Amino acid sequence: MDDLTALRELEAGVPALSEDARAAGRARLARAVAEETCRTPSRAVPRRLVLRAGFAATAAAAVAVTVVTRDDRPAPRMTTLSAAQVLRRAADRTRADGAGAPVPRDDQYLYAEEVYTRTPLKGGKRTTHTDEFWISADGSRLSRYVYDGRTKDEPPSAHSVPWPPTAYAKLAALPTDPEKLLALLEGSRSGGTATYMDLCLLMRGPRVMPPGLQAAAFEALALLPGVVLDDDEVDALGRHGIGVSYPGMSFGPVFERSTYAYLGMRMEGVRGAKLVGRELKGGEKYTEVRALVKSGVVDEIGQRPR
Template identity: 30%
Template structure:
């Protein structure tokens, strides 16, 4: 029934609406293929599994994520699909641009401007992040400066901060593996080809695995791939050369990723945002990831927009967080200023 409803929406979509973007077309094709090829005519069963995110060096991620809990929240300002500008709108932030255009543009900008770095294992990566947080009910706004020192090879304890609160993070234990990786050696092993990066996130490398191309990936697997890519992009602010551009391009290949125009960043600049319509979740809710905000002309990354909640019941408060990476450097000691 769900697929029938989506086909009806697809049929009616061209009445006064802009053409479908690549992500929407890919998602529709994937759903049609799943229904046609299922033995009993129904869509295949979906696995209920999520990768685990490790809190690293960003204050934009809610404390709930640090506890391993992801809370679905109502999405603001957007409906389903790419939001189009009215005819004749000339503002770059309001143009009907595809998600592939934005993310491929972001990848091209990053390749042109990224700084090459090769830190030693015994060093630390310092990051300074600015977070602007607004409480939804009162409109009260507070700003934070989070400074972090992450051990390059994760063999030493690191200092991390979340919205003004800092603590010592111990190294990963023996035979432990967390996502996203923080140690430079593991990050360097991730593919810098976007399609290979996507396939590597499935953790399927045997000769009998069916996921040897993007056409074989299910909706649930795409949801998990998006979760992993978003975690990589949000929680690892400094990466080996070529990895961040590849992650941007890979994100643009995920069905359900969409553009939301006219979004403000932490500095008040108007940009174009990228977020995710997760087909495995009910309509109107969004999973981990929030909004990636880009300059509408150069596609330079401007910052994140996220939500977090605190308290329970009637005392629960909801906050909108706008954040950006102010600076970073490689240093020799934890808490050493660059």
């Protein structure tokens, strides 16, 4: 698409600008051209740069102007979506995606494949890893976890973790009403930080969720005061998205920017740290971004969904 076509399409969806708004746009364009000329005095400013500067100036003016309706009442200014709005749209998306999802039998397995990248915070080579999971649907059978090629088999006794439950029936027993889910978690833990952590753990896995549960988790998270957006997060597959985080926490979900599909989880960790008293000290800090590749229900360990 050329710049003029893009500009026409932008203007087609925006009310006509006032003379003041157009003057502001022209002033922005003049400043942009002058600044570029100062940076590159030995050559003329390329036409494409001028067009892009004009496009940006027009777009900025369109967003900044107050739209006047036909009855002369001012309409609200255009604003960026809040974290709560993104989470609610993600809930709507996961409900649509989850329609017709398989319900596993007790003798089946919940399968998931993830890709994740780790980037040292103090510089260093970024590495990419792949994990796979075969989790017993009812917790009565051995489950297998493959961490970057290293296999770990866990007996049924390992499924007795307090949160989140791994047995599908226990997940299905959780409320799919976001307010009731939030009340359940707030009743068992104290403080918004702990509730935020529990909701993120529920989102993260297992990956085959009962109908409506993941949507309820997103909407419950939207009810927490303090959740904020982290713009332009990138997952392990290179997909650009919108991240959500909570003050004081080093992890949060990432959603696709245009569709609000859940992409995965971003977090920070420490490798090689030692526990001294009650604190971890030393080690290499890194940023980890996970991306869900596929999930499903299979009949046996080693099998993968189509």
